[in-house]
Amino acid sequence: MGVLDRLSDIFDFDVSRPRKKRKPMQTVDIKVKMDCDGCERRVRNAVSSMKGVKSVEVNRKQSKVSVSGYVESGKVLNKVKSTGKKAELWPYVPYNLVAYPYVRQAYDKKAPSGYVKNVPQALPSPNDPDEQFTNLFSDENPNACSIM
Numbered sequence: 001m002g003v004l005d006r007l008s009d010i011f012d013f014d015v016s017r018p019r020k021k022r023k024p025m026q027t028v029d030i031k032v033k034m035d036c037d038g039c040e041r042r043v044r045n046a047v048s049s050m051k052g053v054k055s056v057e058v059n060r061k062q063s064k065v066s067v068s069g070y071v072e073s074g075k076v077l078n079k080v081k082s083t084g085k086k087a088e089l090w091p092y093v094p095y096n097l098v099a100y101p102y103v104r105q106a107y108d109k110k111a112p113s114g115y116v117k118n119v120p121q122a123l124p125s126p127n128d129p130d131e132q133f134t135n136l137f138s139d140e141n142p143n144a145c146s147i148m
Contacts, residue, residue, distance in 0.1 A: 023052065023070040029090030030065045030080055034058070039085065046083050047076060062112040064090060093118045 034040050040058050043065060048056045052070035059066075067076050073089060080087040092108075092115035095101050105119040 023072060025054075025068070025070055026073075027066055027068045028071060028073045028076045030067070030077060030087050031063055031090050031092075032065050032080055032085050032087045033063055034060050034085065042083050043080055043085060046079050050076065050079055064112075091117055 032043055034043065040060050044056050044058050047053060047065065047067050050069075050071060053067055054069035055067075057066040057068075058064075065080065077087060077089060092111050095114050095116055098106060098116055101107065101116045103119075106116045108117045111117065
């Protein structure tokens with residue numbers, strides 16, 4: 001029985017031991033100020049050496065680095081900052097996804113074309129009288145005035 005006990009110890013699967021959960025596949029976008037090819041190469045090499053990174057795309061014109069893989073956004077951000085560059089998570093969203101793109105907080109002159117800052121939008125209250133009158137004659141309102 002010594003051989004069977006030894007084999008059972010080798011192939012023992014302990015259910016009570018927690019397994020490492022794999023990080024989900026995601027894309028992390030980071031805004032990094034890059035001036036030259038050397039800066040771009042330094043950032044690309046630093047991020048591509050990380051464990052779990054599948055692809056790295058650098059767009060120097062937009063100051064954007066996109067990292068795809070099984071990574072955490074905080075760790076990627078810290079790795080980029082370790083190169084000596086100022087970095088932050090990508091603060092912009094496409095222009096067409098924002099209800100009011102020209103509000104003071106959202107509009108940014110430094111943003112790439114077609115993008116505005118990702119800020120919470122101050123939408124009007126549905127109980128606001130101006131909003132009620134606007135919705136009263138809207139084509140999307142099925143209970144709109146039928147006289148017209």
